Amino acid sequence: MVDPLIACGDVWLVGAGPGDPDLLTRKAEKLIRAASVVFYDALVGPGVLDLVPDYVRRVAVGKRSGRHSKEQGSINDLLVEAALAGERVVRLKGGDPSIFGRSMEEMAALTDHGVRVRICPGITAASAAAAAAGVSLTLRGFARRLQFVTAHARAGETLDLDWQALADPGATLAVYMGRAAAPEIARALIAHGMAADTPALVVINASLPDELMLRTRLDLLPFAVETIADEAPALLLIGQAVAGAGEAKRDHSRIAADGDVAWR
Template structure:
């Protein structure tokens, strides 16, 4: 099949465009079409050259804009039409991204592909919020779990093995079932005072970070009116967040400066009236 296209399944990382791999950026420049998800940031979409077609297949938890089967069909049809496609996904395609399913569909249709990893939200948010995922003497193991099962199936996880005080727990898509998650972890033996963090829009200018304890986490998230995308990190490593922070504080200073500048302009205008 000479006219067969090619699919690059590419991880876009968590938001900061400079966290894309060199390979991902090169592939965007060489693509005919980019098929992208909702969590791909505008800064990253700005890297797509003009003239390259873009197809949004954005999905939100509970609100599937384009069903998975239809996404597969779009990509397969483009490949059969001989296009060079970048299938761009937030974070890493193989971390809670259904990347494996998309590649299985390509295999079934004998379409050539490659997979380019991206920085997953856990790594990006950990670095940009001052929380190392492992730390000698604090955490020997990292567990990545999803807090949401497809089609709103009950969250049936092995809480005994997850509630380990010597490990770090990272929860993707954890907002909708958070009270149940907190209750199940405490019930399974994780101390209610275990340090816990929530990071929203990690690695971007709008990153929000909440530092609290496991038992206070739900209230703290509501107080800050945090909405998806939020990643949750639970474990002793969270206690290092203020000491190791380098990003959140600089963001807050920037926001304060912007507020001050605006106020000055406003006050100046008031003086001239």
């Protein structure tokens, strides 16, 4: 007998990708359609949620900085409760569940209760942002290494990061949730040796119709972020590999008066 894609009492942590439903994996879509309940994050794109059948129960468990609808412990409890009740559970997470998705906390809670849990990967925001900008996250001779970090910190706390390693001129730095921390990020990277004119890219809502990109440089990063009215989380890409961002669409860009920041 063939094992069903998702059995009663199973939990799948599913990567919803950056928001565009066309970037969802085929397996992710099959799991969404096979579920009896879907717990979804705030960053899951509306087009992805439209794929959830009407007969499938939806539960919003989204968390955004300063606006948590559910604490992590409560989310863990909901997943365990649904699985033990025999539901076919999909936990839908923006991007890839294994990149700043707190997947291990949920997996630990589930396995402690004897629940089988598996992961379906998704496209992470950094990949979607680079693709939309027409740049590569790595570049021979300039960026042979890629570093992912999150700038999310509790209120009142400073970022506890290895700035010396992050300031590597031979790497591309992808900073998730980087809007509020942009001034601190720019100061710390420059203080640890990264050139002030290092190319930087700010991306909001990568892959969605309201996608926004700002091309700038490291020392002007705080200014660039301040120009964004949208409250959505910002992804920052910093390094020589992103130098070409927007070049192919220069004729359709607005250039700031100082010529150092451009946006679409």
